[in-house]
Amino acid sequence: MQATLCHAAAPAQAPRQQRNGAAPRVQAQAGLAFRASQVVGTAVAQRRHARAAASGRTQLAVAAVAADGKPTILVAEKLGKGGVDMLKEVGTVDCSYEMSKDELLAKISLVDAIVIRSATKITREVFEASKGRLKVVGRAGVGIDNVDLAAASENGCLVVNAPTANTVAAAEHGIALLCALARNVAQADSAMKQGRWERSKWVGVSMVGKTLAIMGFGKVGSEVARRARGLGMTVLAYDPYASAEKAAALGVQIVSWEEALERGDFFSLHMPLTPNTKGMFNDESFGRMKKGARIVNVARGGVIDDDALVRALDAGIVAGAALDVFEVEPPAADNPLVGRPDVICTPHLGASTREAQEEVAYEIAEAVISALKGELTPSCVNAPMVAPEVLRELQPYVGLADGLGRAAVQLVEDSGFADVYITYHSPRGDDLDTRLLRAMVVKGMLEQITTSTVNLVNADLLAKKRGLRIVETVVPSDGTGVLDEIEVAIGSNKSKFSSAVTPAGRITVAGTVKSGTPFLTRIGAFDVDLAVEGEVVLVRQNDQPGIIAAVSTEFAKNNINISFMSVSRVAKGTQAIMAIGVDEAPSAEVVKTIAGVKGVQEVTIFSEKRAA
Ligand SMILES: NC(=O)C1=CN([C@@H]2O[C@H](COP(=O)(O)OP(=O)(O)OC[C@H]3O[C@@H](n4cnc5c(N)ncnc54)[C@H](O)[C@@H]3O)[C@@H](O)[C@H]2O)C=CC1
Numbered sequence: 001m002q003a004t005l006c007h008a009a010a011p012a013q014a015p016r017q018q019r020n021g022a023a024p025r026v027q028a029q030a031g032l033a034f035r036a037s038q039v040v041g042t043a044v045a046q047r048r049h050a051r052a053a054a055s056g057r058t059q060l061a062v063a064a065v066a067a068d069g070k071p072t073i074l075v076a077e078k079l080g081k082g083g084v085d086m087l088k089e090v091g092t093v094d095c096s097y098e099m100s101k102d103e104l105l106a107k108i109s110l111v112d113a114i115v116i117r118s119a120t121k122i123t124r125e126v127f128e129a130s131k132g133r134l135k136v137v138g139r140a141g142v143g144i145d146n147v148d149l150a151a152a153s154e155n156g157c158l159v160v161n162a163p164t165a166n167t168v169a170a171a172e173h174g175i176a177l178l179c180a181l182a183r184n185v186a187q188a189d190s191a192m193k194q195g196r197w198e199r200s201k202w203v204g205v206s207m208v209g210k211t212l213a214i215m216g217f218g219k220v221g222s223e224v225a226r227r228a229r230g231l232g233m234t235v236l237a238y239d240p241y242a243s244a245e246k247a248a249a250l251g252v253q254i255v256s257w258e259e260a261l262e263r264g265d266f267f268s269l270h271m272p273l274t275p276n277t278k279g280m281f282n283d284e285s286f287g288r289m290k291k292g293a294r295i296v297n298v299a300r301g302g303v304i305d306d307d308a309l310v311r312a313l314d315a316g317i318v319a320g321a322a323l324d325v326f327e328v329e330p331p332a333a334d335n336p337l338v339g340r341p342d343v344i345c346t347p348h349l350g351a352s353t354r355e356a357q358e359e360v361a362y363e364i365a366e367a368v369i370s371a372l373k374g375e376l377t378p379s380c381v382n383a384p385m386v387a388p389e390v391l392r393e394l395q396p397y398v399g400l401a402d403g404l405g406r407a408a409v410q411l412v413e414d415s416g417f418a419d420v421y422i423t424y425h426s427p428r429g430d431d432l433d434t435r436l437l438r439a440m441v442v443k444g445m446l447e448q449i450t451t452s453t454v455n456l457v458n459a460d461l462l463a464k465k466r467g468l469r470i471v472e473t474v475v476p477s478d479g480t481g482v483l484d485e486i487e488v489a490i491g492s493n494k495s496k497f498s499s500a501v502t503p504a505g506r507i508t509v510a511g512t513v514k515s516g517t518p519f520l521t522r523i524g525a526f527d528v529d530l531a532v533e534g535e536v537v538l539v540r541q542n543d544q545p546g547i548i549a550a551v552s553t554e555f556a557k558n559n560i561n562i563s564f565m566s567v568s569r570v571a572k573g574t575q576a577i578m579a580i581g582v583d584e585a586p587s588a589e590v591v592k593t594i595a596g597v598k599g600v601q602e603v604t605i606f607s608e609k610r611a612a
Pocket residue numbers: 141142143144163166167170215216217218219220221238239240241242270271272273276277298299300324325348349350351352
């Protein structure tokens with residue numbers, strides 16, 4: 001970001017004519033009435049309630065609810081009843097489990113949101129088939145590798161997950177598999193069921209004093225570490241993004257990839273499946289391990305190269321593996337790992353405890369409802385991650401940024417412009433997080449000139465596609481709040497309203513927030529004072545008596561109610577600008593008549609009404 005080291009202009013003046021009853025455009029929304037958790041002692045529930053209370057619920061017009069006000073929500077995989085009931089309170093819920101791909105493709109254009117678990121793939125084809133209707137994908141769990149995030153963003157679809165509710169369940173399953181692997185529980189059980197009493201065949205190995213290497217030290221990895229310490233294991237972790245202090249607090253040492261591979265007796269995998277982690281356990285990695293290592297995978301099948309694991313098992317480098325997840329689920333009948341006696345398997349059960357599924361259902365229902373209301377939920381995975389406290393303080397400026405983008409672009413004569421300059425006058429200087437505001441300026445602009453759905457998720461992407469160059473400048477200012485003023489300038493001097501062009505040759509508007517309401521404070525070089533709302537008529541006239549009355553009379557004659565008016569002039573007796581808020585847009589005929597009033601130089605209208 002470019003930071004200009006100069007001071008802001010004088011603080012915004014008091015409104016000349018304060019508009020009565022102007023409602024804040026962007027309001028903190030009361031959270032939904034979340035059900036009190038009946039799951040005693042779940043930290044998840046407590047965190048959930050705390051988060052909902054703290055987030056301030058900033059409305060960012062991320063997604064729109066269906067025109068009848070009731071969204072249709074497709075629940076495509078089994079979801080806890082509590083979550084389904086929550087969804088039913090706000091929308092029409094269609095629970096259709098185990099749909100074929102074709103059934104999904106046929107249904108997707110009829111729904112505003114879909115809730116899935118790990119079995120449903122939301123591919124680009126699905127987004128295309130939704131024809132722009134799908135606004136929210138709710139992943140009732142953590143891993144979002146089954147959702148094409150790039151396609152989601154391009155289609156302006158918000159993807160939310162339930163990041164915390166199944167952490168403990170997955171960690172417990174990891175520990176269950178670790179113990180089962182060390183003591184051959186599954187194999188011995190199977191032998192007994194087949195009538196064999198095999199005591200010497202299934203002698204296991206001890207875990208106490210052994211080294212467990214946790215690969216991926218996030219939420220699940222740390223919970224596994226905590227439990228493994230209780231089993232008396234030495235715990236190492238490899239995670240390029242984890243904090244060594246946080247690990248040390250749990251008695252875990254963060255080590256390099258190589259060191260983890262070389263020192264681990266047991267490995268527990270907990271990284272997400274991404275292009276970087278795909279197949280990271282391959283011949284080379286197995287080749288570095290101690291002979292007789294044992295591996296538990298509760299992460300994703302794709303992080304292991306199956307053929308390499310087969311070779312490592314055959315060579316005795318890996319003595320055993322416990323797999324909960326598979327590259328293809330369910331695995332093919334001829335999967336080379338499933339039938340082996342040195343491999344134990346579970347059918348992706350990591351998150352499958354009653355308690356976890358109940359909580360996951362609430363967590364995802366909350367996130368989906370919030371996203372459908374247009375709020376940026378904390379578990380959104382494809383929009384700029386903004387901390388709740390930052391969201392809260394920027395909230396009043398979100399509507400301003402949107403409105404300025406909307407106003408600026410409507411003053412352009414044609415849409416052939418590429419450069420957009422956004423200047424923030426803020427006491428925060430370079431510490432100001434501008435991502436949300438930039439996205440909202442772009443959204444305001446693009447919504448006027450494209451037919452695509454534009455929202456926080458895809459604003460930057462669409463701007464890039466359209467070849468917009470956005471230059472952001474933060475000017476440190478003296479105020480006490482977060483922001484004193486935002487100025488949006490378009491690098492074009494071809495305006496429908498020549499007074500909107502500054503001497504620098506840019507179509508410029510600026511605004512501020514007063515008592516929670518966004519206001520336009522400048523158009524070109526003229527000070528104005530109008531709420532960013534409704535229809536606005538701009539008139540430039542000679543600064544002489546009688547013109548205001550003549551223009552007002554035209555509105556009255558045509559039964560158009562004026563909601564407010566602000567007049568500003570460059571200097572006495574020269575030029576003045578009237579910004580007139582009207583309840584409905586005047587016809588072209590009325591605009592023409594006003595333009596013909598003696599002394600009027602130019603007239604234009606723009607709308608600050610948001611797209612429905
Ligand atoms: N089997 C099951 O039913 C379940 C499986 N999972 C899987 O477990 C994964 C982890 O879940 P959480 O711990 O909740 O997520 P998390 O996001 O809290 O942790 C993931 C960790 O992996 C790390 N990581 C990223 N790239 C890495 C790399 N190249 N090498 C090593 N570490 C890397 C991250 O820094 C992060 O700390 C999920 O993505 C999901 O795929 C999660 C829940 C249930």
